[in-house]
Amino acid sequence: MAEIYSGVRESKKGRVNDYGGTGKKAEESFRKGCLKKADRSFAQGLQCQQINSMAALMSLEDAVFIAHSPQGCIGCTSLAVDMYRVGQAHRGVKYIKNPHIIVTNLDQKSVIFGGEKKLRDSVNKAIERYDPKLIFVFASCASGVIGDDIDAICADLQKDAEKAIIVPIHCEGFKSKICASGFDAAFIAIEKYILSKEKVAKKDNLVNLFAPVSISYADQKEMERMLGLLGIETNYIPFYSSLEKIRKIPSAAASTSICKVFADEFMKELETVYDIPYSHTVMPIGLRNTDKWFRGIAKVMGKEKEADEIIEKEHERITPLVKKIRDRLQGKRVFICGGTGRSFAAAALIDDFGMELVGLETPTYDDDAQVDIEYLNGIHKDFVVDIANMQPFEQVNLIQKIKPDVFIGVPEWAAKLGLPTTHVLDMKRPTMGYDGLIFLGNKIADQLENPGFNKKLSRHVKLPYKESWYSEDAFKYIVGGEANV
Ligand code: SF4
Known part of the structure; x- marks a missing residue:
């Protein structure tokens, strides 16, 4: 009998959501099957x-x-x-x-x-x-x-x-x-x-594009533009959609998602019940990930050759622009914090600009994350990995110790420490695809060159931790999980 998915993401074998260590150690432990479920004896609130x-x-x-x-x-x-x-x-x-x-x-x-x-x-x-x-x-x-x-x-x-x-x-x-x-x-x-498992007539060039709430309209247009270059019609759901568009889901020729942890399980269900193949790759942030995402859906639609030609043209168009941003950001040390899809995508993006990853905070670790960590370990020196849903007390401890040049992610706490910050979960501005890469890169560089607001903020805001916390082990409250440090 087919396994029925419970909707509880922890129920997936090998998925871990409490870990503190390094990229190298996480990769090695996961490969050996030693990355076990852990818990926190103190936690500072979770997103529900x-x-x-x-x-x-x-x-x-x-x-x-x-x-x-x-x-x-x-x-x-x-x-x-x-x-x-x-x-x-x-x-x-x-x-x-x-x-x-x-x-x-x-x-x-x-x-x-x-x-x-x-x-x-x-x-x-x-x-x-x-x-x-x-x-x-x-x-x-x-x-x-x-x-x-x-x-x-x-x-x-x-x-x-x-x-x-x-x-x-x-x-x-x-x-x-x-x-x-x-x-x-x-x-x-x-x-x-x-x-309700109802079968409907298929439409050959229709693709379900699943998008979470955190996607800006600029990103929606960029994704639709890219799919349009392949002659694909997009059913953009469920964000800004309707009952009618939801009912169109089973008529699609294929599905893909903008985020790695959004509709991934649902796309599997659509394949099983409605014979709709899907592409589950990465979030299209940065050159590598945008190429990978685009090739993924093109492959499912049998349009790989066309995709390669488009990618070549897009690279020609934006490579000079990426170089200009690289000149402003090269060598800067970055700490990244975001959802599972965003943080790994942002970590890949910083390579486009020659930046160095020193810390990564994300809610879950599983075989998908392992692929990204292997890639990141190949291009960055050892960096800290904090697998946490929120937990700002760990984040500020790590930031104070690592002292990155810039923070990319959910910025509230790092901004209060006076660090230049860029929000990667920007629901209002471009982040994705080839055009999003340029916008985001310039935004990071502008923040780095204009850190005044956060510096002033840090002079007027006191975080609720004792000074002694910053010299403690950031992961001291993680209990269990053999590979945790
Ligand atoms: S965890 Fe969510 S559902 Fe439960 S009490 Fe808090 S806000 Fe309400």
């Missing part, structure tokens, strides 16, 4: 999978998003709301909307008596107020702990819902320490409640 489920779907048209949770759980959605609003502005929308978010407000009473009534009322209010085509119901730790059967409640409400499809999503925060599990939970629900 519920926000990833919600953010992945929040820009869908004609939809309502119901968090079956206490109010606090939707605090993080402000980030996705901001991205949605800016994304609309970039797409030329004149009257910018907020997404329709409802929280059922589970409280102490609900924990004792159950939250069913609150969920039923919320779904009914969503229909009454917005008459949507889609209603997503997101589970939370609280609804999971009290055992509210959101599947049964939604199925019952569906009987009376004339227009809306009601989709329960199992993204209870406690289920996974890897926030990308939230993406998987959303796709599992889309397959079960919207696509």
Whole structure:
């Protein structure tokens, strides 16, 4: 019997999400099978999978998003709301909307008596107020702990819902320490409640391009431009898409994703159920990765020769521009922190500019990461690897010791230490493809040459750690896992 994927990313054999060591040691330990699951005896907050489920779907048209949770759980959605609003502005929308978010407000009473009534009322209010085509119901730790059967409640409400499809999503925060599990939970629900294994007529040149919420409109256009050069029509989903575009998924000739940990499991499911082949390579950031990503989907579509010709022309166009940036960045030491796809892609990108990798922080390590680490170990001297979902206390400790010239990634903490920073999860500006590479490179160089803001910030902001923490071993709270140091 085929294995059914649980949606919990830790359940995959060999995947590790707590590790501290070096690139060389990580590579060697993983190869020998010694990189074991570990834990932290102290942790400083994790990103929860519920926000990833919600953010992945929040820009869908004609939809309502119901968090079956206490109010606090939707605090993080402000980030996705901001991205949605800016994304609309970039797409030329004149009257910018907020997404329709409802929280059922589970409280102490609900924990004792159950939250069913609150969920039923919320779904009914969503229909009454917005008459949507889609209603997503997101589970939370609280609804999971009290055992509210959101599947049964939604199925019952569906009987009376004339227009809306009601989709329960199992993204209870406690289920996974890897926030990308939230993406998987959303796709599992889309397959079960919207696509429902129905076969549709195929379209020869249509490709599903799965994109997470963190992709700017400039990046969307660059990816569509590149696929267009191969004569491919793009079904860009689920970001800024609709029920109709979701229903088009099974008609595609192939699938690919912009991010390594977004829709990767779903693309496997699409291959099994709908015979849709897919390309799962890297995030198209930097020359090497953009080439690899482009060749990957071209191969699946039988257009490798055309891809090689396009790559040659694109390289001719941008190589002089890359050289100019290299002259500004050569030899600078970099610490990188981001999601699994972004950090490895950014690490490859810095090679385009002749920079040196000294530290890498990313949430998970698995056989995909091993391929990237092998590549990075081949071009950089030994660098520190911190496998962590957030954990800024480790990051600032490492930065203080390693003293990089520049930080690329989620910048808040490094900026407060006065380091020049560039956000690699930029949802508003170009990062990807050949044009994104030039924009990002210039942004890194501009930051390095203009560090004044972060320097002033560091003079006025005090991080919440004792001085003694900076001389401790950054990984002292990692317990278990034979290869951990
Ligand atoms: S679902 Fe759980 S982990 Fe996520 S925000 Fe709510 S309480 Fe926190």
